[in-house]
Amino acid sequence: MGIFDKIFGSSKTYAPLEPTHPIAKKLDDVRQPLKDLAGTIKDSLEIVPADSATYVFIGKPPKQFGVAWVQKGEVFNLKSLVNEKGLSNTKLKDATKELTIAYERSQNEERFLTKIDDYSFVVAASQTLAQDVDRIIQTVSN
Numbered sequence: 001m002g003i004f005d006k007i008f009g010s011s012k013t014y015a016p017l018e019p020t021h022p023i024a025k026k027l028d029d030v031r032q033p034l035k036d037l038a039g040t041i042k043d044s045l046e047i048v049p050a051d052s053a054t055y056v057f058i059g060k061p062p063k064q065f066g067v068a069w070v071q072k073g074e075v076f077n078l079k080s081l082v083n084e085k086g087l088s089n090t091k092l093k094d095a096t097k098e099l100t101i102a103y104e105r106s107q108n109e110e111r112f113l114t115k116i117d118d119y120s121f122v123v124a125a126s127q128t129l130a131q132d133v134d135r136i137i138q139t140v141s142n
Contacts (some may be wrong), residue, residue: 010138017112017123023049024114027123030054031116033070038119046111046122050130055137056121069137081141095140102132 017024026049026122027034034054041058052071058064060067068077081093108130114121124130 009046010080012111014111017114019068019111023112023125026054027114027116030070030073033073033075034121035116035119037068037070037075038116038121044084044122045119046124047114048124048126048130048133050134052134053137055130055133057103062100062107065099065103067099067133067137078140081137085141087140091140095136098136099133102129105129105132 025070027047034045034047034056037056043059046057046061048057053069054071055067055069056068057065060116066077066079068075070076078092080089106124106126109124109126109129112123112125114123
């Protein structure tokens with residue numbers, strides 16, 4: 001159906017993220033790493049700002065996606081976490097399943113569109129999603 005959305009113009013549209021919105025101020029702190037990430041990935045990116053990191057769903061969640069995050073100015077992803085921590089495929093699959101469930105729960109929550117230079121991002125304004133992703137990534141990291 002995605003191709004028909006583009007042809008017939010029925011893809012989702014989001015209100016722009018206003019510069020005065022609290023989330024916009026959070027994104028200012030990670031502007032460069034997000035820009036760098038967007039420059040290396042040619043897929044859609046959805047930002048989920050959380051307290052301990054800024055998470056990015058890459059691709060087409062909840063079906064096909066990856067996850068990256070910016071923490072202390074550095075970009076991490078599940079692949080780097082697998083290499084660093086030696087995670088098993090089972091643990092990685094479990095985390096991906098939990099991320100899918102968390103994303104699905106938040107699909108009806110407010111989202112915005114923002115640009116960083118030439119790159120467009122969807123921004124999920126969901127505290128619940130942010131907390132869920134944060135918990136999942138922290139659990140897998142430990």
